[in-house]
Amino acid sequence: MVVRTIVELLDADIIHGVDLDTREIRSCCGSDMMSDVLAYVKDQPVLLTGLCNPQVIRTAEMMDIMCIAFVRGKRPDEKMIELAKDRDICLLATKHTMFTSCGILFQNGLIGGA
Amino acid sequence: MDDAIQLKYTVSPEDFTRAGEASGDLKKVLKQIGVSPEAIRRVSIAMYEGEINMVIHANGGEITVYVTPSQVKMILQDSGPGIPDVEKAMQAGWSTASANIRSLGFGAGMGLPNMKKYTDDLQIETVLGVGTTVTMIVNF
Ligand SMILES: Nc1ncnc2c1ncn2[C@@H]1O[C@H](COP(=O)(O)OP(=O)(O)OP(=O)(O)O)[C@@H](O)[C@H]1O
């Protein structure tokens, strides 16, 4: 699927849109621990997280994660949005919880992969 | 290392929001000079883990990076408390991180094992009460 499909499935707000219709996404990871993202994520272009601080953007930068979806209503602040814009990282926000978000995406064909 | 590019970074203590600036800059430089994405990823992850450690466990410090056409050498130097038992610290899951650090998304005890995994060489010199120097090499 493409990022736009994730936006629709999660009923997400687009905070900063990048490559919404172009890049094919097959897998995704969900974690509030950046330590685990750094240690276990292999090739997942999308990160679901309930953690909301600048290190989420930096972790995505290091891991070549192209899209971050904040769950359970978390909203990145201006500083985080600036960091993401600078790095061409797409930011989404959904009201769904981590469990529900993962469930919806898994049910629609995304895999874990780590 | 005559033909090496040398980069120097100061890692500011306590400023958690800025941790990762050095790693981000290094990543940009490596991209500009055309290092393979796979090698860049290995360097970035190792350097970022090390940089975060300097901020959360030591009091910041200095990072010096040497880039040659065939390798990156990263020297991360801090004047923090030192590591009492390096063997233990290298074990996956071993961490002294506080609850506060965990609430920031770190402190799973995965950083040092991850640095070892993604580098070709990892050396840790540490003296209690004096500081720690972590030297990592990634060959292209
Ligand atoms: N530069 C350092 N100075 C002092 N102690 C350190 C330093 N780096 C690591 N340590 C010690 O080694 C332990 C293990 O480090 P490691 O990076 O593996 O895990 P962590 O930083 O606790 O968690 P994570 O890296 O998963 O976020 C740390 O908890 C800390 O006690």
Ligand SMILES: [Mg+2]
């Ligand atoms: Mg660490």
